[in-house]
Amino acid sequence: MKRYFSLIIFALLSFSLAAGERQTIWPERKMPHRQEHQIAAMTDEAGRPGFNADKHRTAYIEWYDAPAVEKRNGGCMILISGGSYECCCDVGLVKEWNERFTELGFQCVNFVYRTPRPEGLPIYQTAWEDGQRAVRMVRSQAAKRGFDPEKIGVISMSAGSHLGLLLATSSQTPAYEKVDKVDDVPCHINWAIVNAPAYGTTDAEQGTPALRQGYGADVTLSKVFRFDQRTCPMSLHHGGTDIYSPYTSILVYKKLRQMGIPAELHLYADKGHGAFGLERGVEFMRQMGYMGEIQEEERLMDRYTCDDARGFYTKENVWPDGKTPDLRQEQCVPYIEWHIPENLTTKAIQIVYSGGAYYRNDPDGFEVAPIRRYLNEKGMAVVTLKYRTPRPEGGLAKHTTAWQDLQRTIRIVRSQAEAKGLDPDRIGIMGSSAGGHLTLMGVTSSRHRSYWPVDEIDRISCKVQWGVGIYPAYVLSDGFDGENSESGNSEGHFIAPEFSFDLDTAPMVFIHGDADGYSAMGSVRVWEKMAMMGIQSDLHTLATRYHCFHREASEGTGSYTHLDRIWEFLTSKGFNK
DSSP: HHHHHHHHHHHHHHHHOOOOOOESSSSTOOOOOOOOOOOOBBBBHHHTTTOOOOGGOHHHHHHEOOOOOGGOOSOOOEEOOSSSTTBOOOHHHHHHHHHHHHHOEEEEEEEOOOSSSSSSOOHHHHHHHHHHHHHHHHHHHHHHHSSSOOEEEEEEEEEEHHHHHHHHHHHTTTTTOOOOGGGGGGOOSEEEESSSSSSBBTTTTTTTTTTTTOOSSTTOOOOOOOTTTTTTOOOEETTOOOSTTHHHHHHHHHHHHHTTTEEEEETTTTOOOOOHHHHHHHHHHHHHTTTOOOOOOHHHHHHHHTHHHTEEEEESSSOOTTTOOTTTTSSSOEEEEEESSSSSSOOOOEEEESTTTTTOOOOOSSTHHHHHHHHHTTTTTEEEEEEOOOOOOSSSSTHHHHHHHHHHHHHHHHHHGGGOOOTTTEEEEETTTTTHHHHHHHHHHSOSSSSOOOOOGGOOOOOOOOEESSSSSSSTTTTTTOOOOOSSSSSTTBBBBOOOOTTOOOOOOEEEETTTTSOHHHHHHHHHHHHHHOOOOOOEEEOOOOEEEEEEEEEEEEETTTTHHHHHHHHHHHTOO
């Protein structure tokens, strides 16, 4: 209740919604489970002097002004506030959502359901009844309002996202008995942007924060979500330290993958309860085609073509002559290249290398050159690594010599950082695919020696402060032998045993295509493991996208803007100060 009252105060002191066209959704005297203590009103209205509760007993929808004719895309967004099922308090969010989605061409409608929680019923029951009825009302007016009845999405927050999940997963289960012909209209929705869903795990479904943080042998996703045949694609957004646990979003995402339904999962390190990443939801909708046909894809290498920001360049071998451990004649000679911008804005250093299945790697290809140019433009120094490939023969694991090269590279970079005006204690590593696997080795296992020291440099720590994993491969047991995974969705799959997760394990940002054969669940499972260790990371999966999702991408999608996720992570953690 403390949170409830604080939310009311916030709403009263912040925004006020512009009045729109309101429609009560129930016929007179036919609203199911009417309870005299419940009202249907946003908190800004309920808190005004002279508010008459008896005139606000019935749930309603509020139609906002239609978008300009030239912007209309034939879609509709239903906006659902949170408030612990005690009130509808997200006045400011609803205002923001209305402005953003109207600008994008959607007809917006605010849905205001009954609160506080009903007595003698599940905490969500009357809101769920109102929700199914509201969707039917919206769909029944599609032709009149000028949108497609099969292009209806919702965006929601907190308890409203619990309700949003009910609407997205359980439309084939009637929440109430039919009251009139409107109830002949289907109540499924076509997509959902779900922010910080509350009460989704069994340790929280009675209406509390997640008592055991949403995970444990006896904690599961709540059975109220049916995941029926009309379950829709979703974009799930959650703070990593939310007391209304992010495991709700993880478990929903896992279930959607098992059903073959496209989805995105966006987890934000160190953030609590709140709505984060609105533009990620917009990008999801654009990628899914809900705004119309997406633009032609552009090559990443064509977008980052020059080294104008670079002021200093040098190249050197990783190992002294004659001292390369586990030398294999069939492998390339490893080397590093320093790319230091002319105008440094940070003393941090990013080490970058490519994938290539541990058979090859290319420091000048699309997995490396664009990111070093992007970071140089931001004012950050970059070191690129050419590690030894192809895979070593003679009984060594596929990654062994590359791991040796990486540990040595970190030590070299740390040993030279101060002389180059950089910080030896702000070093991150980044790789894609097999390079993502290599990043996990560097992040989780720096206390594990990969080779015997060859000189004084090897007395230096190879601990890093962060990692960036772009579609890391070979992470789970259905693919760690060097092949792509089946899906990674089964609870029987476990994280590859080569990752030590030692006490120097560093936070990461993961970016992974949802449809990647080198399963996105590898990134999700590692995020979970780190969270259980108290290490907060970012994670972003991208609906419908496969391996190498960014080689070519359409403007305005998550695959196109993925480099910004890396910079945002570095900023949020303070690594790029």
